[in-house]
Amino acid sequence: MKLPRTLLPYAFIGPAILFLAALLVWPLVQAVVLSLQDVRSVGTTGKWVGLDNYREVLTDGTFWSSTWLSLVWVVTNAVLQTVLALLAALALNQNFPGVRIARTWIVLTWIIPTVVVVMIWRWLFSTSGGIVNPLLIQAGIIDRPVGFFARPNTAFATLVFINSWRWFPFITLMMLAGLTRIPGDLYEAARIDGAGPWKRFSRITWPLLAPTLGVLLVIGTLLSFNVFDIIWLMTSGGPAGGTRTLPVLIYETAFKSYRMSEAAAVAVLATLFLMGFAVVATRWLARPPEAR
Amino acid sequence: MGEVTLRGVRKSFGSTEVIPPLDLSIEPGEFVVFVGPSGCGKSTLLRMIAGLESPSAGTIEIAGRDVTHAEPADRGLAMVFQTYALYPHMTVAQNMAFGLEMAKVPAAERAEAVRKAAEILQITELLDRKPRELSGGQRQRVAIGRAIVRDPVLFLFDEPLSNLDAELRVQMRLEIARLHAGLAATMIYVTHDQIEAMTMADRIVVLRKGVIEQVGRPTELYSDPDNIFVAGFIGSPRMNFLPAAITGQGQEGHVLVDVPRLGLSGLPVPLRDPGVRQMGEVTLGLRPEDFGHPETGDRTVELTAEVVENLGGTAYLYTDAGRDAAIVAEVPRRALPSLGETVSFGLRAADCFLFGPDGKRL
Numbered sequence: 001m002k003l004p005r006t007l008l009p010y011a012f013i014g015p016a017i018l019f020l021a022a023l024l025v026w027p028l029v030q031a032v033v034l035s036l037q038d039v040r041s042v043g044t045t046g047k048w049v050g051l052d053n054y055r056e057v058l059t060d061g062t063f064w065s066s067t068w069l070s071l072v073w074v075v076t077n078a079v080l081q082t083v084l085a086l087l088a089a090l091a092l093n094q095n096f097p098g099v100r101i102a103r104t105w106i107v108l109t110w111i112i113p114t115v116v117v118v119m120i121w122r123w124l125f126s127t128s129g130g131i132v133n134p135l136l137i138q139a140g141i142i143d144r145p146v147g148f149f150a151r152p153n154t155a156f157a158t159l160v161f162i163n164s165w166r167w168f169p170f171i172t173l174m175m176l177a178g179l180t181r182i183p184g185d186l187y188e189a190a191r192i193d194g195a196g197p198w199k200r201f202s203r204i205t206w207p208l209l210a211p212t213l214g215v216l217l218v219i220g221t222l223l224s225f226n227v228f229d230i231i232w233l234m235t236s237g238g239p240a241g242g243t244r245t246l247p248v249l250i251y252e253t254a255f256k257s258y259r260m261s262e263a264a265a266v267a268v269l270a271t272l273f274l275m276g277f278a279v280v281a282t283r284w285l286a287r288p289p290e291a292r
Numbered sequence: 293m294g295e296v297t298l299r300g301v302r303k304s305f306g307s308t309e310v311i312p313p314l315d316l317s318i319e320p321g322e323f324v325v326f327v328g329p330s331g332c333g334k335s336t337l338l339r340m341i342a343g344l345e346s347p348s349a350g351t352i353e354i355a356g357r358d359v360t361h362a363e364p365a366d367r368g369l370a371m372v373f374q375t376y377a378l379y380p381h382m383t384v385a386q387n388m389a390f391g392l393e394m395a396k397v398p399a400a401e402r403a404e405a406v407r408k409a410a411e412i413l414q415i416t417e418l419l420d421r422k423p424r425e426l427s428g429g430q431r432q433r434v435a436i437g438r439a440i441v442r443d444p445v446l447f448l449f450d451e452p453l454s455n456l457d458a459e460l461r462v463q464m465r466l467e468i469a470r471l472h473a474g475l476a477a478t479m480i481y482v483t484h485d486q487i488e489a490m491t492m493a494d495r496i497v498v499l500r501k502g503v504i505e506q507v508g509r510p511t512e513l514y515s516d517p518d519n520i521f522v523a524g525f526i527g528s529p530r531m532n533f534l535p536a537a538i539t540g541q542g543q544e545g546h547v548l549v550d551v552p553r554l555g556l557s558g559l560p561v562p563l564r565d566p567g568v569r570q571m572g573e574v575t576l577g578l579r580p581e582d583f584g585h586p587e588t589g590d591r592t593v594e595l596t597a598e599v600v601e602n603l604g605g606t607a608y609l610y611t612d613a614g615r616d617a618a619i620v621a622e623v624p625r626r627a628l629p630s631l632g633e634t635v636s637f638g639l640r641a642a643d644c645f646l647f648g649p650d651g652k653r654l
Contacts, residue, residue, distance in 0.1 A: 188344050189377035193442075194365030194394035203390075207381045 028271070035264035046261060053265035063266060065241065066249040070225060070270075073160065073245050077224040078217060080164040085171035085216075090205075092172065093179045103176070110169045118233040121162045125149070152242020155235050159243055163230050167223070171216055178212030179205070211285075218281040225274060246270045294355050294368075294445035294478035295320045296341065301350035303336055303502070310336055311502035313350060318480065318495075320355075323472050325481045327489040327525070328499035334482045335450055337499070341480065342371050342448050355445050365394070369446040370439035374454055376431045378423040384434050385410075385419040391442045409440040412474070413467075429460045436471070449481040453488065465491060486526050490514070498522050516564075520651040523577050529608060529620045536576035536646070547654075549646065551576050553619070554593045554639070561644045564653050574654065577645035580608060583621035589638025595621055597629040609635060 003011055035053050038046035057063045092103050109117070124130050125148045133145040148158045182205065190200050228247040231237065237244035237252060244252070246266065254263035296318040303311040311333045318324050326334040339345040341352060343364035351360045359367045370391075378387050388409060389402040397405075410416045413433045423431055432452060439447055449468070453461045469492055472479050483489055489496045490510045498505045498513065498521070506518045510526075517523035524530045539558065540548040545566025550557040561576070586592050599610040600623070607625050612618045621637060629635045646654040 183375065183377070185373050185375055185377040186379060188364075189371070189373060189379075189438075190390075191344065192342065192364040192369070192371050193391035193438075194363075195390075199394060204379065 031264050031271075032268055034261055035268050037261050039260040039264075041258045041260055044260075049261070053262050054269070057262060057265045057269065062241070062244075062249065063269075066244050066246050067273075069156070069243070070245040070247075072156075073227075074221050074225050076160045077164055077167075077227075078220050080160060081168045081171050081220060081224075082213070082216070084164060084168040085175050088168065088172040089175035089179055090201075092176055106169045106172055108169070109166055112166075114166075114229045115233065117162070117166055118230060121158075122234065125158060149235055150239060152240050155239060156243050159231055159234055162234070163224065163227055166230065167220075171220060174216055175209065175212060178209050182208045214285050218278070218285065221277065221281075222274060225270075295353075296446065296478065296480070297351075297353040298337075298341075299351045299353075301337075301340060301347045301352060303333070303340060303345065304348045309502070311340075314502070314504060316497065316504065316507070318478060320478055321476050323469075323479045323481065323492060323494045324497060325483060325489040325493035325495075326497045326499060327483055327486055328505075329525075330484060331501075332499040333502035334484075334497075334499050336502075338448055338450055338480060338482045341446075342369060343367050365391075367446070368444055369448055370442045370444040371448040371450065372432075372435045372439050372452045374451040376423070376435040376455075378431060378434055378438075380423050383420050383422060384415065384426070384437075387423070387434060388419075388438045388441045391438065405441045405443075406437075409437045412440065412471070413437045428456050429464065432456060432464055433467075436468070440471075440475070445477060447475075447477055447479040449479065451483055452481075454483070454485070461488075468492065487528060490526065496526075498525060517645070518653055520575060520577065520647040520653075523645060523647070523653075527579055529580050531577045531579050531645070532619050532621075533647075534576045534578070534617070534619070536574050538571050538574055538646075546641075547646070549574070549576060549644075553617070556591055556593065556639075559591060559641055559644070561641050561646055563646065568654055570648060570654055573649060575647040577647060578639070578643060580620040581622045582643035583623075583637040583639065586636040586638045588640070590641045591639050592636050593639050594634050594636050595619060597631055597633050597635060600629060600631065602628060 036048060036050060038049045038052070040046065088106060092099060092106065112120075125132050127133060127145045127147050132148070133142070136142045137145070146154065149155045186204055186208075187200055190204055195203060226247055227245075228251065231243050231245060231248055232251065235243045237248040247270075250263045250266050250270070253259050253266060296316075298314060298316040300313045300315065301311065302309070302313045314337075326337060328334050336345060340347050341354070343359065343362060343366075347360065351358055353359065354367055354369065364371075379390065382390065385403075385406050388406045392402045392405060406419070407416070410419055413436060415430065415433050415437060418426060418430060418434065423434070426434065432455075435452070452468075453464050456464060465488060468479075468481075472492075481488075481492060493510055495507060496510055496513055497507050500521055506513060506522045508516075513522055513526045517526065520533065524533065534551055534553050536549050536551045538547045539550050542548050542560040544562075546560040546562050547570070549559045549561045551559060583593075583595075595609060595611045597609045598612065601608045601610065602625065605625065607623050607628055609621045609623050609629060610618050611621075621635075623629060623635065648654050
């Protein structure tokens with residue numbers, strides 16, 4: 001049998017589309033269906049309630065405070081990770097003895113299992129036996145031990161720090177790839193043109209790294225929005241909901257409060273936020289650099 | 293003005309010495325070409341003059357000022373790179389004005405300087421474009437324009453034409469020569485292409501393994517090379533080198549030479565230094581273009597045409613083609629030999645060079 005020429009391309013991409021549909025679209029459709037029913041726990045069925053769950057969620061203060069926390073979480077993580085990664089990438093892009101070893105070892109924090117990361121930092125930040133408090137006291141920054149996970153603000157800030165510490169090496173490697181793509185003779189030409197270290201960074205490195213940073217910002221935002229493991233293992237969303245970002249809220253609603261359909265509604269709303277962000281971001285990235 | 297003086301300049305990377313101590317003086321307004329094979333240290337030398345590499349020892353003076361430890365921007369020079377090194381995110385005008393901007397020259401003056409340079413190089417219509425929208429030749433012009441704008445006392449060129457196609461290379465060669473005549477600035481030009489060196493230079497510096505083998509005007513290097521390396525490097529196709537033996541002393545400072553491969557014996561060859569007393573094994577050098585009409589020379593030699601390369605304007609006959617010791621002779625294009633044909637040439641003893649076992653000219 002011979003396919004008409006116009007159908008041939010569809011025959012090639014058809015299997016991939018089906019594969020993606022089975023893995024991505026089907027669970028999404030299931031979640032949407034679930035959010036329109038009244039299911040309490042996994043495996044049970046519930047009656048059709050239309051948009052009731054959404055009305056419930058959107059009028060609940062917890063949802064909005066979690067959304068706000070997620071937004072702050074994403075922005076603070078993006079800023080901290082970008083700054084840490086940029087500094088590390090600029091340092092690792094230099095030639096100094098041991099730079100190759102440093103480039104290899106920087107990925108260490110990224111390959112340690114999350115549970116181990118949590119154990120290490122819990123111990124470091126603990127008020128009894130941890131070394132962070134004594135160090136801060138010695139440096140004169142605080143005068144008595146601080147319970148980092150005892151108050152919402154410090155717990156949130158500490159989690160931002162730990163999450164950024166875990167993920168910045170990944171961003172560093174991507175930035176390093178972007179930096180090594182900038183030809184060395186541009187810097188030599190700039191030196192002859194009289195540009196000092198700051199001008200070389202601001203007028204050459206930064207504009208040429210900007211496209212890479214844009215991509216990283218999008219990937220980083222999507223990745224950190226969905227972070228659940230570190231937060232749950234560290235604080236379980238507490239204290240007093242101070243670290244209850246949307247993923248934590250979804251988990252709590254589904255598996256602690258046994259309101260599966262409401263959790264599905266929150267998940268669908270979170271997905272819509274992210275999709276909106278992804279659409280805007282990818283369109284922005286697709287534009288030529290000077291039009292951004 | 294832009295004279296350059298190198299005194300005892302040496303460069304080593306770790307324990308590897310790439311340039312042993314070296315002295316060189318370049319006159320103001322001179323066009324000097326550093327030429328040599330890859331890895332001969334010519335680019336390293338240029339980069340030390342530019343300030344992009346610091347010498348391990350010695351001093352560098354530009355325009356009478358010791359700049360050995362000065363920043364590149366403080367040396368009053370401009371450099372054109374092999375890869376052009378244009379800032380990809382800036383327009384042509386911004387690229388050209390960048391140096392002046394760094395020197396805090398007012399915007400109006402910058403624009404005027406860019407406009408003037410663009411007119412000289414005929415790139416005015418390109419000023420608003422980005423480098424990626426330009427052809428290789430246009431990029432090269434912009435790179436040169438960026439150098440001109442800074443009004444330097446010294447221009448440095450690091451193999452600027454090697455990324456261009458043959459036709460464009462010839463065109464840019466002429467343009468750089470015209471520019472040199474117009475600007476009267478000192479120019480140092482690095483290339484591995486001896487044709488560029490021969491056609492552009494006031495003086496050529498031939499380098500090998502970081503050592504200056506000879507400095508001189510192009511015609512001097514061609515007609516009076518100091519050693520076998522310079523003799524082989526300057527001229528295209530390269531000089532033929534044939535095993536020979538000095539068998540005795542002739543008259544007027546000549547020696548008698550046997551050249552078995554050409555079937556010659558007792559050829560009276562003049563010595564550069566008639567006082568030299570040398571006997572035995574030597575190397576005889578003879579340029580392909582010095583194989584003349586059989587009736588014109590002192591002796592006649594016969595060569596068998598194994599390969600004939602016809603370049604249109606001229607042609608070359610190869611005997612023992614493809615071997616290390618192939619003999620190449622220029623033949624008139626109107627008398628192209630056929631393959632396997634034996635051709636007679638006239639050979640003038642005065643055109644022959646003799647080199648001792650150490651490679652030095654005798």
